[in-house]
Amino acid sequence: MDYGKHAYLILAHTHLRQLRTLVSLLDDPRNDIYIHIDRKAPFRAKDLEGCCTRSTVYFVEPRIRVHWGGPSIMRAELALLKAATAAPHAYYHLLSGLDLPLKTQDQIHAFFDAHPGMEFIQCWPTEKKETARFTYYMPFPDGNDILPAKLANKLVKRAMMRVGAKINQGIDFHFSSQWFSITDGFARYIVSREDWLEQVFGHTGTPDEVFVATLLWNSPFKDRLFDPTIHLERQEDKQKVLSGNLRLIDWTRGSARHPWTFRGADWDLLTGTPCLWARKFDQRIDAEVIERLKKHLAPAL
Incomplete structure (x- = not known):
């Protein structure tokens, strides 16, 4: 059964060679690829020519100058969602330019075909x-x-x-990882709330970890939230998939602002997890593991 194309949404800001590797690993006729290049980035859309032969690549304009922890990240994500929802897609996957897939496109599409209609968002406990x-x-x-x-x-x-003055009173805020895989319906719902999101988060800090979860938990889409402890069949997968967004992200070895950068020593972890993507990688720290993963997933590239 054909569930429709997937849309990959990429926030890119650095490491052109690594970004080209990511895009090449997403190149598949079942995928459309949407890229927002940070206005501060030292490269342009033309520098990505030749990465794809089977996917259609769209570059989001105008480019936004993105600042860590600011609402500019939220605006860049909304720009990607608005561009991608111009046509219907089965799923929308938000990645950074420092992420890489851990599975082939056949495996990724098979997983989502087996779990249609679910929202893959890693929500966190919310503290006052x-x-x-x-x-x-x-x-x-x-x-x-x-x-x-x-x-x-x-x-x-x-x-x-x-x-004793405050803003945004009476809003039920919720937290989640910034990175998600969501349905067409929820993607369109997020875009439809753009004015509200700007009103609420336009003058706050780190809204990228809050705006999606807040919309989710205050809408019927929360009933579709994927829970790996319930919705995975194999017991070993239930034990290994610790995140509802299917991303392997290691904060235990990272810092307060940045997760762990995967290296060659993490190879068994990267190839053994049921997660579909991982973040993050850095060509300056370990380019070899990036190249090894590329050959593992797409030997012909």
Whole structure:
């Protein structure tokens, strides 16, 4: 049965050679590929020519200058979703340019064909102290790496706390991993709420880990959330798939802001997990494991 094409949504900002490898591993007539290249990136769309011969590649314009932890990430994701929902797709997979698939496209499509209509989002427990940051207005939400902007944000927050002022009251916030695989219906629902998302998160910090889960949990789509402990048949898969978004992401060896960068020593982990994708990889740290994975998945490339 044909469940329709998949749309890969890629947030790219660095490492052109590695990005070309990712795109080549997604090249399949069953996939459309949508790429947002950060306006700060040292490369352009033309630098990706020749990566694909079977997929159609679309570059999202205008390019957004993306800042870590700011609403610009949310806006870039929305731009990708808006571009991709111009045509219906069975699934929309959000990846970064530093991710790689761990399975072949046949295996990936077979998995989603076996679980139609489910939303693959890794949700996290929501604590009140964590949601508090969405109740204070940030005049420079994309400026946390710029000292004057960071100071201004802190001053405004302190002033609001002093007088007891808050924004976004009465909203049931929820947290999740930024990376997802979602259905056409939920993708279109997210796009339809763009104005609301801008109103709520346009002047807050790190909305990329909140806006999708918040929409999910306050909509009927939450009933379609994939739970690996329930929806996987094999017991060994239930034990190995720790994330509902099917991504292998190792925070235990990472830092507060960045997950672990996989290396050659992780080969058995990478090839033994039932997860479909992994993040992250870095050609500067270990280019060999990237090349080895490429040959493992697509020997002809």
